[in-house]
Every structure is written in C-alpha cells, then in structure tokens.
Amino acid sequence: MTTVRHEPHETSAAKILTGIAASRGYASGSAVIFRTEQELQISDFSLSPDDVSAELERLENALALTRIQLQSLSQELEKRISGNEAAVLNGQIMMTSDPEFLAPCRKLICDELQNAKSAVWHTTQHFTRAFAAMNDPYLRERGKDIEDFARRLIRNLSGGGEDRIARFTQPCIVVADDISPGETIAMPKDKILGLVTEKGSLTSHSTLLARALGIPAVVGVANCLKEINPGDELLLDGVSGKVIHNPGASERKAFTKVVSHSKSFQTFVEEGRQLPGSTSDGHPVPFLANVSADCRMTDLPKVAAEGIGLYRTEYLWLSLNREPSEQEQEEAYTAAVRSLPLGNVTTIRILDLGGDKLLRGEGGTEPNPFLGNRSIRYLLKNPDVLRRQFRSILRASSHGKVQVLYPMIATIEELRAVNLELHRCMTELREKGIPFDDQIKRGAMIEIPAAALIAGTLAKEVDFFSIGTNDLIQYTLAVDRSNSAVSRLYQPTHPAVLQLIHLTVQAAKARGIPVAVCGEAAADPIFAALLIGLGVNELSMAPNLIPLVKRVIRQLPYAELQEIAKEALSRQSDSAASIATACRNRLINLVPELLYLR
Numbered sequence: 001m002t003t004v005r006h007e008p009h010e011t012s013a014a015k016i017l018t019g020i021a022a023s024r025g026y027a028s029g030s031a032v033i034f035r036t037e038q039e040l041q042i043s044d045f046s047l048s049p050d051d052v053s054a055e056l057e058r059l060e061n062a063l064a065l066t067r068i069q070l071q072s073l074s075q076e077l078e079k080r081i082s083g084n085e086a087a088v089l090n091g092q093i094m095m096t097s098d099p100e101f102l103a104p105c106r107k108l109i110c111d112e113l114q115n116a117k118s119a120v121w122h123t124t125q126h127f128t129r130a131f132a133a134m135n136d137p138y139l140r141e142r143g144k145d146i147e148d149f150a151r152r153l154i155r156n157l158s159g160g161g162e163d164r165i166a167r168f169t170q171p172c173i174v175v176a177d178d179i180s181p182g183e184t185i186a187m188p189k190d191k192i193l194g195l196v197t198e199k200g201s202l203t204s205h206s207t208l209l210a211r212a213l214g215i216p217a218v219v220g221v222a223n224c225l226k227e228i229n230p231g232d233e234l235l236l237d238g239v240s241g242k243v244i245h246n247p248g249a250s251e252r253k254a255f256t257k258v259v260s261h262s263k264s265f266q267t268f269v270e271e272g273r274q275l276p277g278s279t280s281d282g283h284p285v286p287f288l289a290n291v292s293a294d295c296r297m298t299d300l301p302k303v304a305a306e307g308i309g310l311y312r313t314e315y316l317w318l319s320l321n322r323e324p325s326e327q328e329q330e331e332a333y334t335a336a337v338r339s340l341p342l343g344n345v346t347t348i349r350i351l352d353l354g355g356d357k358l359l360r361g362e363g364g365t366e367p368n369p370f371l372g373n374r375s376i377r378y379l380l381k382n383p384d385v386l387r388r389q390f391r392s393i394l395r396a397s398s399h400g401k402v403q404v405l406y407p408m409i410a411t412i413e414e415l416r417a418v419n420l421e422l423h424r425c426m427t428e429l430r431e432k433g434i435p436f437d438d439q440i441k442r443g444a445m446i447e448i449p450a451a452a453l454i455a456g457t458l459a460k461e462v463d464f465f466s467i468g469t470n471d472l473i474q475y476t477l478a479v480d481r482s483n484s485a486v487s488r489l490y491q492p493t494h495p496a497v498l499q500l501i502h503l504t505v506q507a508a509k510a511r512g513i514p515v516a517v518c519g520e521a522a523a524d525p526i527f528a529a530l531l532i533g534l535g536v537n538e539l540s541m542a543p544n545l546i547p548l549v550k551r552v553i554r555q556l557p558y559a560e561l562q563e564i565a566k567e568a569l570s571r572q573s574d575s576a577a578s579i580a581t582a583c584r585n586r587l588i589n590l591v592p593e594l595l596y597l598r
C-alpha cells in the first residue's frame, strides 16, 4: 500500500510518495523533519527489599505528574476542538488510576523487586501484545495509546521531560516517523501546514486528532524520512494520500487546480449544512447519526443529524472490558436520548460483540469469529446479559423516543426469541411500576444474505429494518471486511448486493415498514443516491459525513434516482465497477460538483 514511485518529468525531479490519506486537505510548503524519539533507556536493575516502598512512592509521584500533564493537554484540546476527538486523552488519563494496569506494575516492584521503569514497561508490553493481536484496527490502535501513556510515565520516572516540543518559526509541513497525540496537540497550529508520517494508520489517535484540528495529513509513507530532507518543497494531498516531493512547474500548476476545485466543493457542501434531508423535489430523506458511547452527542446538531440511526452499544463493553452494570447502561443510553431534541429517535442496537469486536483476553477461541458465536447468537445463549440490556434500554425509553435494533438476525426463530425476551422484560418492568415506552419500536438489521431473502417473513415481526451493508457485503461476497488483501473484492455495487437490498426494500414496502441503511456505504454520496432510488427511507452514517451526502441528495430529483436504481438493478450481468461508473456518470450530469469529489 505504501510505495515510493519515481515519476520522471521534463523540468523537475519530482517524486510522488504514496501513503494513506489520513486527514483531508491540501498543503504546500517546505519540509521540517521532526526527529524520532530516542529509544527509552530502561535498565533491568533489581531493587533491594529496603527500597521497595521508596520505589512505590516514586511511581505514585510520576503518576500524579503524568495525570497533571495529560489533563492540561486535554484542556488545551477542549479549547481547540469540539468533536469526540477532544476526549482522545481521556483513556490515558484513566490509566493513571486504572487498577488493571497499576496492580501488575506494583506487584512486579513488590514481589520481583523490579525497578519502577522496568515494571511499567513489562506491564505495558503485556497489554500492547494483547491489543496487537486484535483484528479490529481501531482496537489495535488503542494498544499504541497505552504505549504512549507508558512512555510519558517512564519519562516522568526519569526525572520528567515533556513531549518533543515542535518549535517552528515558519509555516511548514512536518515530516516524522510517527507523532503521539500529545505531540500533535502541542504543535503550533498556525505553523503546521500538514503532516507526513512514516507510521500511523487511519484510526490512530494522532490521525483522528489531525482530522479534528483540520491539519491535512498523509500517513504510512514508507521511507519518507530517507527521501525528504529539511527544506525540501512538498505538495501534500490529504485526499488522495500523495505527497509530491520537489515538484516542478507542471506539478504545481496541477496541484493549484485540484485545490481550487476542492474549495468550490467545500463551499457547495457548507451551503446546505443545516437544511433538512430531502431530494430536490421534496421527497424526505432523514439523515441520522451512527454513534457509540464515546461520541459527543452535543455535536449532532452541528451536522443537523435528525436522530441516532445506530448506537453501537458494544463499545461500552469494549471500553470497560467487561459487561457494564444495568445502571451504567441505563445512564449511557439515557444520556444519548436526552442529548437529542424531543421527538428525534435514538436507535439502540443490542450488543454486537464477537467477530472483530472481542473483550481483551476473550478472543482467539473460535476458528472463524465472524461466522461464530457473534452478536444475537451470543445474547440468546446468555439471556441474562440480554435481559439486563433490554431493561436498561426500556428504562431509557421513558426519557425520549427510543427504538431497539437487533443485529445479525439470520432466522425467524432468532427474531421471535429476541422479541419474546423483550416482551418479558416489558412485563417485568410494568409489574414493578417502572416507566418505559410500551410502544417502543423493534427493528431487525438486515446484514446477512439469509435475512434479506426471508425479509418478507421477518417484516411481519418487526417495526423497521436497518440494512447493515458492512456485513451484508462481507457475507454476500465472502470478503472479510477488515482484510486489505481482498478489499478490491468488497463491492457495494455488486449485482448480488443490489438484489438483496432490493428484496429487503420490497418486503418492507409490502408490509408498510420503513428501511434505513446504517452501513458505511450509505456515506458514499453516489451509493447513497442509489439507495434512495431503490426505495430506502433513511440513511445513518458517521456524523461528520452527513453534510456532504445530504448536500448531494438535495440536488437530485426522486424520479431520477428511481430511474438510476432501476437501470442498476437491470444490469445483472455487468460488473460492480461498470454499474458504479454508470451511476456516477448519470449523477454527475445532475450534480457536476461530484466531479471534484475524490
């Protein structure tokens, strides 16, 4: 994925370095090299038993200092950004008092007479190894946060020392091996035009922060530190993931054109930000948000989200690494419900643990976790967990409009069993006089091909469908959604996928229930247009993508979308790529700005 391509040019020695487009935007300027942190010096010397209590005290002092540093960085961040990313250091702050991390450190000091730095480092390695083995790239990145925390703690045990402070006098593009969240925050924003790093991924916290701070970034650029020298001229394209090194006149000219198109596109998107979702001729298309527990719900009005279309509850489990108590769940769900204007719905999906979302220490026992004891299968085998979750959701439903969503439904028996459990929990609360919404709507996710094929039967037992394209595509095409080696085969416009969506919509229509789509494909404006044409009623996506997709849909007449969808469905023997191109071409005629969408 990360290659260095040498492109000869008549007048320049330009080279194109390719990496991951991590934070959208463009920058041109000269390079400043931000040097790698020195390897940590950790000696393994043993303590004498007499020194143990002093060493424990040293650890406590370093923890206190670490907490103060992190809190002050966090406050600085709160001032500069308002998204979820402002909470990026919360996990590290919590680690300063996390017994799961600190108990083994203290034990190594007390029982094995290890010095504090060595104890911290050994414990950290135990954790980072466990995270590195996880499939979910987001969770793998959380291991790096632990390492980042440990490095800071060890620096403080060594007598202090802040983050590598970037002291730049001129605006520049920073080139580094990797950058920690603390370093990203500490950078003078007015001097940083862009970031290029050798390491990093789409989900690393520094990348999330760069996005939130609006710093264009390309990460995972192999050998960039070898290729680029201080002062070299760079053109950074954070949309396509390219860095042009030592550009000539023609590269500069082409780059200026791309930047100007991008600005016009951004203006186009911003124009419709607060308008309601609909087609150009007034066919309503509500845009809802996909969220999880760590999301700042207060940001939803900024993108005019008309509710929560998917609350992924498993992240509560993952962040605590255990089942949250009924009270913890109730508080989290109620907070989400209360954060929305009255009348906006919160769609709470019951636990979708399994697959690539596993608790630490509980993975690795199934040969194929995506086809194993995942989600609804786990819940029906562990009805107490399901009941605790249902009771919490029901309690939250007394504070606003809530609907409950069942993931991974493959059979009518599962659907009936889970409905029965919900019914039992409602009876239990009613008998105890606990308030809840007894008209609460129940929905099934359609994310397994079998569910789409029996959608007519399922529709009789629920109030709505929500299509999970992430899994529907994975299971239909037998393509692991998280395996980059087969990502070219992961094709939303494959005729089989379109047929399954069509079947689902038809079954829902026949029964008079609405269909939402909450998979990532809904956030691709071209696919979203196709979905609306296919008869999907609402779209749910990551909040920051709502303005873009909504703006495009607001330009399109409904009848035209139906035509485009009809044509796509009729192309049964065409490739996914040619179906996608045909849709794109027709849509570009209606929304020329799509030309500039990259």
Ligand code: PEP
Pocket: 310, 312, 352, 447, 467, 468, 469, 470, 471, 472, 518, 519, 520
């Ligand atoms: C989906 O499968 O499309 C979906 C929204 O669920 P998740 O991504 O959480 O599996």
Ligand code: MG
Pocket: 407, 447, 468, 470, 471
């Ligand atoms: Mg899914």
